[in-house]
Amino acid sequence: MSEMTYLKAISDGLRTEMRSDERVLLMGEDIGVFGGAFKVTDGFFDEFGADRVMDTPLAESAIIGTAIGAAVVGLRPVCEMQFSDFIACGFDQLVNTAAKMYYRQDLPVNITVRLPSGGGFSGGPFHSQNPESWFMHAPGLKVVAPSTAEDAKGLIIAAMRDPNPVVFMEHKHLYRRVKGEVAEGSYETPFRARVAREGDDLVVIAYGAMVHTVLEATTDLAGASIMVLDLRSLVPLDEEAILDAVRHCSKVVIVDEANETCAAGAQVAALIAERSFEDLDGPVVRVASPDCPIPFSPPLEAAVLPSVDRVREACRQLLEY
Amino acid sequence: MSEMTYLKAISDGLRTEMRSDERVLLMGEDIGVFGGAFKVTDGFFDEFGADRVMDTPLAESAIIGTAIGAAVVGLRPVCEMQFSDFIACGFDQLVNTAAKMYYRQDLPVNITVRLPSGGGFSGGPFHSQNPESWFMHAPGLKVVAPSTAEDAKGLIIAAMRDPNPVVFMEHKHLYRRVKGEVAEGSYETPFRARVAREGDDLVVIAYGAMVHTVLEATTDLAGASIMVLDLRSLVPLDEEAILDAVRHCSKVVIVDEANETCAAGAQVAALIAERSFEDLDGPVVRVASPDCPIPFSPPLEAAVLPSVDRVREACRQLLEY
């Protein structure tokens, strides 16, 4: 065990798997010599060389498309988008070619697509997006979103080993802010939810960076006992864990950093509305970014992203319901 | 008034607006000499010429991107994707450049993007998709989806006049199957929901092709009085009409042809779960395509798309709840 940041845990997972599986190949812009825009692959170039830590042309469709090709002949490419926002430029290859290949042709596409996502540091409209729900709505893609260092390592390893295309949401704002004990060597985190805190009066469901916002917001909230459920995986979605938590607490708040409409949280809310009707003692409350681009200027950005205060207020109101 | 198909109503709307506003320009693959893959622009080339009914190269990003450029200097381009599925190839320009321009720069982007969507005719995984929820999750885009000939004309005209980028979902399976009385001349359909049938015991919420499936499924359903709400617009979403209907009926079924997870219906369900808690006499039931690519072979496709039977069964069960 050693303590490391969320970022280092991702690096550690990639490195561990690359050492044990020579089929793993990293592809992306500036990931080699430079070590990546966020330094996730710092030092990899020296250890693994240009062939396995490939500095690609600036071409997202090509990164995904060639990775698919390499995968179906036996490599296990991990693609980095420099920011998750740029996946819009490789969208077609991901949702059409990669996602549907196994269903259509019985041919698995073992690629992992790393998407550094999220806001909170004045990245503005093109460097702050949380695009996960687009991929939840593209059958054939798995989507995971760790919130802790431990899970970051375990999920990136599991993603590389999963024969399906896996979209790995890594939240930029967690990279260096979040630290934790991480086991040495190789392990996999299952694509299932995790109870981040036990509780009885209300459950808050979140994933990625919002797990931390939620934990902070619900610590010592007027003495209430609040469960926090960290989804970890969005596809597959751990429906059982969600329904169990709601059954146990009878009240639920769902928090998304993404824009509200058709976000992951909308799916979770819809699930609960359909399956937990008799368990609910109050409305299914959502907290999310409103439907606008994520603004650059700090006061504007702070007004848009779900804050500790907004989550706390939502919980307080629901507790009183 | 004259009776025409849904398809002809779209043509009629385009033609009417082109005659009165010379800024309107149609762009797309094979829309000129050939009149479009579905013949929506049949005859337009002869009437308006190659400059206003532009046969473009096979390049979706270019179609959207150049349309944006033309719009900000005063034209009003209407882009046709040959099938809605191909919008994945122009995704970036739509969600990043068009959608965010007004918010970022105070510069409206008056483009309309026509997306012939939906399944039901063995189009297979690449010619049957219903991608509307991707665009609902891209702030800055309006999204409309007519179900009738009358609304098809009124919404396409309103879309062209709206200064924002509007995604116009036209369901291929309605093109020639659905007919209706359509007023001559110019009119706009508001971006609001419409009660397709009054009722008191249960409301079914749908849009596009599913409105017809729902109307058929709920005609004479064990004597129940079933309201059908046709959303018509997905962004903006007519929240008031939805909440009113639920308040009135206390039971709701939401039907999507799209894949279930994070679909438009998920957002509607989430809205109801949050805002109608005290009005509900039963779970918020959803009927949608399961999360898989839309298969080609008729028995497989029929097993996936929401059918009259599935909707009827869902309503029956909820009525008995």
Next chain:
Amino acid sequence: MATSSTHVRSGPTTHTDPAHLTTDDRSGLLRDMLMMRAVEARAMNLYRQGKVPGSFYDGFGQEAVSVGASWAMAAADRLCALHRDLGAHLVRGVSPATILSQYMGREAGVTSGRDGNVHFGDRRVGCVGMTSMLPDMMLVATGMAMAFKLRGEARCALTWFGDGSTSRGDFHEAMNWAGVQRLPVIFVLENNQYAYSTPTNLQYAVDPVQRAAGYGFRGVSIDGNDVEAVFEATREARERAIDGGGPTLIEAVTMRMHGHGAHDDMKYVPKALVEEWRKKDPIDRQTAVVSALGCDVEALRAEVLAELEQATEVALAGPMPDPRTATDRVFAPRDAGEILLEDGAAPWSGHRQ
């Protein structure tokens, strides 16, 4: 300028060197073209009878392009065939019965009814099923070639695409990537003069074969209705690829002799153009070549038709897929990690030497 620029101008038309083809090869090429045409003609009939759901596309008049190019490929090479390239599947070893089942959406089709018409690729013969979005497969082929190069394998990847497809960004991203990495990939531009109804002058100002030079590799334009010329250009490109000489763009100039799909009467194509090209029919041409060598083409034709009859019967007798399986196979199970493309048939005698 800190650029390594390799200026390779487009070369002249490659001519067939018959030394590479035995008489059996040459009649084999004809046989596969005959079978492609026969299968598509049959499928068109089945379509008109309502037995092929959805829409129907064929490669009538373009048989030489897919057959000629795939004939040059070795068993370990990998292919992505497009919608005019039925011949490639036949060459690689997919049976006519499987193909007809595929068209009809039957369980025995390559995709078990999950995808339609030519949107398929049998992974057991080294083919990736095409994505409809054109030309996505150029990047997939480039990626396969990248893997071959990284592993130091003497194999190559090949894909086809049309004149219209050259307008899309993925064409460029693939050409550029393949050029930068000097990959063993062969791009066959099937220039059939139209993209649906759109003539090439609305698609490009300069013939795309000229662009190869701007990516640092060879571009060659050949007669796409001469199956042996297509074979020879591909064979040569393959040799270069395997030898580390990088990619090749082959433009096979041909003509789409049917509508874009079964629904299209192609009124937009000048009649004279069609007439002109009818005289260049690739099957007629190869028939003349093979007849001159003393082969009995009529017997070959009869053999093909007999095989097709049987295939049709088999296909028609097969069941439709079970609707309860519709949502199976969205995700591969964990142990599917070892399922990859497998080797295909490689009929050319040169591969057996």
Next chain:
Amino acid sequence: MATSSTHVRSGPTTHTDPAHLTTDDRSGLLRDMLMMRAVEARAMNLYRQGKVPGSFYDGFGQEAVSVGASWAMAAADRLCALHRDLGAHLVRGVSPATILSQYMGREAGVTSGRDGNVHFGDRRVGCVGMTSMLPDMMLVATGMAMAFKLRGEARCALTWFGDGSTSRGDFHEAMNWAGVQRLPVIFVLENNQYAYSTPTNLQYAVDPVQRAAGYGFRGVSIDGNDVEAVFEATREARERAIDGGGPTLIEAVTMRMHGHGAHDDMKYVPKALVEEWRKKDPIDRQTAVVSALGCDVEALRAEVLAELEQATEVALAGPMPDPRTATDRVFAPRDAGEILLEDGAAPWSGHRQ
């Protein structure tokens, strides 16, 4: 082949014809470059003081490219400036105070704090704010040019982009579209040798200026650190565009003299390369030209700095945006339909004749 092919090979380097520039023009070019450098240096300071949120990118050493090219543009022309092109905004008339406000996310910035750093364009001076996804603006510029051509207007559109940006599909789609329609659009490829850390040999095998020929229009490579050469090449391209001669790809060869952003120490760039280019500083060069003409460059410099001081004060005194407005303006109101790009400043004397 049913293609209309216009073979236009890349031309030789264009040399400045000083007849097109008066002494005032020549010192004006210098002034704008001085101001660009001064504003960016100030902004970098403000960034280090924590007053510029997010990240910070500049165009140090590349001032000639944006200033020279935008100087050739007329008021009615339309521009999309990229992240190294601050000079273009200055030339078109955006004030240094507005720009500093923009960097600091203040209400008085062009985007009222909604977008950051150089991600802006003031529609009131005919500029479209860049989308971060490179090179999306090539298509937007192409679309503006298309509208001009359709309406028969004697105007053109211009956009810049980097060497890295040429690898993306949108580069190709724009080049191809512009070539097919022969549009009045000017593409300025700012080749500064690197895309973030990626050198050009990983980006392309052949210098992209060679590709223009493959799209049927002129490509020219010029010294991007010679502001008058950039001006002249752009002026000439603009004349051709307005005369119906179609697009031009201008490659301005330059060097990025700072890191990709403020966080980047560019260790990956050979020191010798930086040293070599330091001697070619575009401001030094134009200073020599203008001094030789008898202008008092020191006075000019002082004037620029004084203006900058004042601008900084104004910007620093301005308020941050009101958080309650954060979700305003997602959609334009119905009557916004008439809001379009407006004319910008066009300082070149040639436009006043």
